[in-house]
Amino acid sequence: MRPLDVGIIGAGTAGAAAAIFLARAGHAVTIYERVPQPGPVGAGITIQPTGLHVLCRLGLYPYVVSRGARIDRLLCETTSRKPLVDLSYATVGEELFGVGLHRGVLFEALHAALAKEKITLRTGAEIVDLARADGRRGRWSWFVDAARDRHGPHELVVVADGARSQLRDDTSTSKRIEPYPWGALWVVANETRAPDHAKASMLHQVVDGNQRFLGLLPTGHGPGPRKGSRLVSLFWSLRCDRIDAWRARGLTAWKDELRALEPEAAPVLDQIESIDQVLFAMYHDVVMHRWTTRNVVYLGDAAHATSPQLGQGCNLALWDAMVLADELAAEEHDLARSLERYTRARADHLAFYQLATRWLTPLFQGDLPLLGALRDVAMPLMAKVALTNRIMTLSMLGVVDGFSGKMLALRLPRDVA
């Protein structure tokens, strides 16, 4: 594609990755970020082999792998220690693994790479509207900020402002945006288990029906110039309308409940001294009929947020950014046609993960206890059958490309950490 003037809204995972890919392809890129001083905040995420593939293409794989914790296995068990799901990356390929990562490390890696490219980053710029720029050949858009000032115009608009995007109404694209009734409390603490401890390389979940759900994810070293102590993230499922009741009940009662559920969580809980150390995250289910119009493309959570049940959000956002750059590179002149190709290229992969996550979430976080009981019967059976076990493992890897049996091809280094 000829060099375009690209405006990107949001410097999160999707926006930052798209900016790097597009700047390297010769486009003039400006990013608008609402936060005045973006920084490496957040909890643990799992970077799946799909995300690692994209980070390889960006040249960020060695940094991310050296900072994160290698994850070889997902073990989800009931309170009676009955494994519901026990999936190992190596059953698909010996070289495969996930990386438990503090989100701030991904931020640092992407923003260090941004700084090396000719990219203009405008911080403290909350874009609330898009306006057609008249009198220009093709379609260009002004970006309107919260103070009603205009920026741009830009020829290609990349909307990557997250699940609560304010810009989805600016196009005729039909959509459905629903908050999930359940969210998650999370805490980041120092990892006290030795690196060779059996659970230090797995995402470990303990469930009690679909009302109580605890997760422990090792995330390696946190952000910062030096590798500090190793970290672990704890997640706890909570209905959004029960936060006040949870606060009123108090920290001690909550910690006691979690210790009883999973004694391995005790060293993490011991590090929580104030209720303010525990943060709450909500999730949204975002469905857009298509992710592009003539000169606008929606990436990441703005386009297709899900619950984090399958741990795919950042990975999908990274894959979006890579495919957008590839589709622009494959088309010489016609921007609208490139964007149509993008929508087609992403359709199957996103359809699978959106449906799978929507289907799975109420089995783990929901109001119908029957679904939790059904899960306890069905999942161990599915895990025993080779075919369904493989489908579950491939789903975890992030590679299932629709419902026809296609898989995404990955290129990953063999000399793994």
Ligand SMILES: Cc1cc2nc3c(=O)[nH]c(=O)nc-3n(C[C@H](O)[C@H](O)[C@H](O)COP(=O)(O)OP(=O)(O)OC[C@H]3O[C@@H](n4cnc5c(N)ncnc54)[C@H](O)[C@@H]3O)c2cc1C
């Ligand atoms: C509890 C929890 C656990 C998760 N675990 C995982 C996991 O294990 N693995 C995984 O892959 N994913 C996980 N996710 C999902 C993942 O965090 C998201 O999918 C991912 O961050 C989406 O990236 P994004 O760039 O689309 O959006 P975001 O990361 O939300 O970035 C959006 C950016 O846009 C900026 N912005 C917003 N509005 C505006 C505006 N109007 N103007 C300018 N800038 C704006 C924001 O400040 C932000 O910088 C989890 C999510 C939660 C809540």
